[in-house]
Amino acid sequence: MNTFLQPARRGLALVLAASLAAPTLARLPADVNGARIVHANQEPGNWMSHGRTYDEQRYSPLTQVNDRNVQQLGVAWTQKLDWDFGVEATPIVVDGVMYTTGAYSIVYAYDARTGQPLWKYDPEVPRDKGGEGCCSVVNRGVAVWEGKVYVGAFDGRLIALDARNGKPVWSVDTRLDKAKSYTITGAPRIVHGKVLIGNGGAEFGVRGYITAYDAKTGKQAWRFFTVPGDPAKPPEDEAMAMALRTWYGNGWVKWGGGGTVWDSMAYDPELNLLYIGVGNGSPFNYKFRSDGKGDNLFLSSIVALDADTGKYRWHYQTTPAEMWDYTATQHIILAELEIEGKKRKVLMQAPKNGFFYVLDRSNGQLLSAEKFVPVNWASHIDMSSGRPVKTGAADYLDGKGMKIVVPSFLGGHNWQPMSFHPGTGLVYLPAQETAAGLEPQQEPMFMPIRNVVNIGLDVPQLPEDPKVVKQIAESWKGRLLAWDPVAQKARWSVEYPTAWNGGTLATAGNLVFQGTADGRAVAYAADTGKLLWQAPVNSGAMAGPVTYTVGGEQYVTFMVGWGGSFPNITGPLSLNAKVKPESRVVTFKLGGSAQLPPPRHEAAVLPPLPPLKASEAELKIGRTMFNGLCANCHGLNAVSGGVVPDLRYLSPEKHGYFLGIVYGGRTERGMPSFAKGIGPEQVELIRQYIISRSHALKAELAAAAASAPAP
């Protein structure tokens, strides 16, 4: 904890001195309140809340860096983070101090001008907790309010820190049921002195909700549930009574229901409405969850709540009867658009399901919806009912086996934030084209247990043939779309070699900044899409970049670090990114001349392989078990995306105590114990499957070497 105490004093003195020298009054660190956020455009040098403004446009009015000089951007400073796992945080920058997070919800405070560490707070989330979430121990950043910094810790705590030194002031456990795998990866937002936070865990059998806590004390102010509880008990409120009428059977009571509020929120101060994005069903399998009947409110919905009381105002459900992991938790942007000659207060979202929605945010009325990527589950959205017209092509419950679902569970767009430029009128959307097969389990032979994703489906099957894998990987493209939300079409787009590229930042300098999966920071002209600047950042850059000023100079910061569900689960499909995990804050400025440390270059060498002893039939069982239990981190078919060790390279020594690793876990490296519910014979079948994959890799490498041209 707080290991930077010495530099903290020095750094803080520097910051205070700088602000004293400035014409404005010196402030305490993180002295942010609602008025400052509402009037954020009066101090464009700060980035005071997650999306910069309550409307979450991620647009900066700063123009010092612009389309004429962006080529002069160089590295101003860099700081390495503790863990080389995925980095998803949006930094908050207030009065010359940057507050950001890395893996395991560790909070870092830096002098935003020099990058000098001021303090660090490690909430000491148990290192083997990763198995209790779908997508690694990531965190999307902090909120600040009246001298405190707020972080949602992966283990479900919401913690308030003193912004001066990073010492905890209060901490609350946000979990409804401590026996279940509730996690937090999202960034809190703060409205009217209340800290708002939801949870993750819909792949692990939880019930979703969002809670408001008093920013001063941590006392709970209100909680809004997103799916009904046990129908044998009275519903919590009228909204839950309404929602309950859209659920059938009682499967969801056993398996949680899902609907977690794990990322997006936006706030309209005039309407005093808080908008939340609600996640997928738990389990995915709609038959087990709700007897295959009903819309299942408020899954996959955008819900408007009274910001002070948490009371329901309206909802729009993007995917009724959700069964494809089609969360509506993706970034929500509020803006004013002129539609058919009328100014409208709109809400925009591009959720996983592949449609771009524009709603009237005063009442939830659908104004338009069009596909922004290929989609096969629905043909279009019927404008009179506001409902999708389903094609049946993705209906894996029709008794005809596995279905290819487009977009896949990774979504046409995931958590990577988009941005809106009021000047161009365009939304800069990090989209992706993915598809995956889903197949239902015949019986609900699963229980929500820790460390194992339980969704009522067989794990997506990925062929092992490297040629086929290569073909699929090449079809999983990333795209930056400059989306016109009025015309509902792309004005320009950029194609990337792989999915999972970064969030975007739009600026008044006619620029769009983005990090890329293949390890670059890039800037395009916001109006034309022309590539104006790029610089290496050594690792996949997924988070939304920010820009700010200190001492009259403009900076642009990228949080860099590869990870999350794409490289972890679908490891074999992520290798076109060609990056290693290396987590770092990288800040640029005009004429910056600091050095980015050279990238990691460790070549993997296949060790001597143990002999394969299992039969084909046994390997089939081993593969099913590996893909069910291990693939969520180590990658499908034992091919890692590079963030977690590739088990095909396991040393003979580790093969010798493999059972010990599986049963004991490797807590200090992030691996939980799998001692429960799996016998030594089964562990040996998993090991044999890994050995078979090592031998396949060896043959593949030999063939590649033989066909390579002579030097």
Ligand code: CA
């Ligand atoms: Ca999910």
